[in-house]
Amino acid sequence: MWGGGSQAIFNNMLAVDNFALFFKLLFLAIAALVILASVDYVSKFARFRGEYYALVLLSTLGMMLMAATAELIAIYVALELTSISLYILAGFLKDPKSTEASLKYLLLGAVASAVLLYGMALVFGFTGETHLGEIARTIQVMPPQALLASPALILGIVLLVAGFGFKIAAVPFHMWVPDVYEGAPTPITAYLSVGSKAAGFAIILRVFYSAFGLPEWLSLDWGLIFAVLGAIGMTLGNVVAISQTNIKRMLGYSSIAQAGYLMVGLATVGLSPAADILGRSGLLFFLASYALTNLGAFIAIIAISGKLNSDLIDHYSGMGKRAPLLALALTLCLISLIGLPPAAGFMAKFYIFSGAVHHGLLWLVIIAVINSVISAYYYLRVVKVMWLGQPAS
Structure with missing residues (x-):
C-alpha cells in the first residue's frame, strides 16, 4: 500500500508494506515515550506496576496489528485488543474520577464496537468477502446501479465510519473524550490522545483506501x-x-x-x-x-x-x-x-x-x-x- 511493494502473511490477513511499517515505528516511539513518562507517575500513584506496563505493551501490539491488518475479522480482533487494554488503563488509579472515566469509556466503546461489527457484517453480507482486497474487487465488477440500489452496503459503510469515528474522537462520536481525558492517569491520557487516534486513522485509511477506494x-x-x-x-x-x-x-x-x-x-x-x-x-x-x-x-x-x-x-x-x-x-x-x-x-x-x-x-x-x-x-x-x-x- 502506497508504494514500495507489498507482501501478505498469515493467509493474507496481515500486510507487510511501507504504510504498516510507518505506523509500527510511530506506535513504538509513542509507547516508548509514554513508558518513560510513566516511571515516576506510576511509582507515586499506581499499584500493580508490572500490569500497567504489560497493558501498555498489549495495546501497542493491538495498534501495530491494526495498521497491518487487511481482513475485517483481524481488524476487529486487533481493535478490541487495543480497546480492552485502554479501558483498564483509564481506570488504573482506582479513584472516583478514574473509575468514572474507565466506565464511560467501556460502555461507549462497547456500543461503538457493536456498531462497527454490524457494519462489517453488512459489508460481508453484500460482498461475501472479509478480505479488503477481495471486497474491492467484488465492488469493482458490480455495475454502479446495483451498488447504489443496495442499502446494505451503504448502511455498512456508514456504520464503519461511525465505529471508527469513536476511536479517533470525531464529532459526533466524541462524547467520551473530555471526561476520560480528565479522569485517566495523565500518561494514559497522553497515550489515548496520540496512540489511539493514530491507530484509528491508520485503520480508516487501510479500510477505505483498500476496500472502498476504487x-x-x-x-x-x-x-x-x-x-x-x-x-x-x-x-x-x-x-x-x-x-x-x-x-x-x-x-x-x-x-x-x-x-x-x-x-x-x-x-x-x-x-x-x-x-x-x-x-x-x-x-x-x-x-x-x-x-x-x-x-x-x-x-x-x-x-x-x-x-x-x-x-x-x-x-x-x-x-x-x-x-x-x-x-x-x-x-x-x-x-x-x-x-x-x-x-x-x-x-x-x-x-x-x-x-x-x-x-x-x-x-x-x-x-x-x-x-x-x-x-x-x-x-x-x-x-x-x-x-x-x-x-x-
Whole structure:
C-alpha cells in the first residue's frame, strides 16, 4: 500500500508494506515515550506496576496489528485488543474520577464496537468477502446501479465510519473524550490522545483506501463524508476548548479539533485515492508531528502537575519563573499545535491544506484556517499564564 511493494502473511490477513511499517515505528516511539513518562507517575500513584506496563505493551501490539491488518475479522480482533487494554488503563488509579472515566469509556466503546461489527457484517453480507482486497474487487465488477440500489452496503459503510469515528474522537462520536481525558492517569491520557487516534486513522485509511477506494462514486462519497465531519469537529472542539479551566480537559477538546484537521487529509485522499501523493503524505506527516508534539505537551504537563499537584490552568501561573525549562517545552509544543511557523505543526497543516485546495476543498481549508486562529486563543492563554502570571505564594 502506497508504494514500495507489498507482501501478505498469515493467509493474507496481515500486510507487510511501507504504510504498516510507518505506523509500527510511530506506535513504538509513542509507547516508548509514554513508558518513560510513566516511571515516576506510576511509582507515586499506581499499584500493580508490572500490569500497567504489560497493558501498555498489549495495546501497542493491538495498534501495530491494526495498521497491518487487511481482513475485517483481524481488524476487529486487533481493535478490541487495543480497546480492552485502554479501558483498564483509564481506570488504573482506582479513584472516583478514574473509575468514572474507565466506565464511560467501556460502555461507549462497547456500543461503538457493536456498531462497527454490524457494519462489517453488512459489508460481508453484500460482498461475501472479509478480505479488503477481495471486497474491492467484488465492488469493482458490480455495475454502479446495483451498488447504489443496495442499502446494505451503504448502511455498512456508514456504520464503519461511525465505529471508527469513536476511536479517533470525531464529532459526533466524541462524547467520551473530555471526561476520560480528565479522569485517566495523565500518561494514559497522553497515550489515548496520540496512540489511539493514530491507530484509528491508520485503520480508516487501510479500510477505505483498500476496500472502498476504487469505484469513483464510493471514493467521492467517503471523501465528502470526512470533509463534513472534519469541519464540524474542528469547529466544535476549538469553540468548547476556549471555556475549559482544566488543562487535560482543554487538550481533550483540542484533540477533537485536531481530528478535524486530520480529516481534511482524509477527505483529500478520499477524493483522489489513486493518484494523490500530496494529500496522503501530508496526512501521515501531520499524524507524526501531532503525535510527537501532543505527547511532548503531556510529558511537560506530567512534570508540572507533579510539582503543583493540580491540572488547573490558573495554577500554572508563574511557571516560567519556577520551572523555566518545563514552561519553555510546553510553550513550544503548544505553538506547534497551533500551527505557527517554523514549528512542525505549521508544515503539517501547510501540506494537508495544500492538498485539499488542489482537490477543490477550498471551503474546508478556509474553515480550518479560521479554526486555527480560534485555537490560538486557548493555547496562548496557557502560555500567557505561565510566563506573565505571578507565582503563587
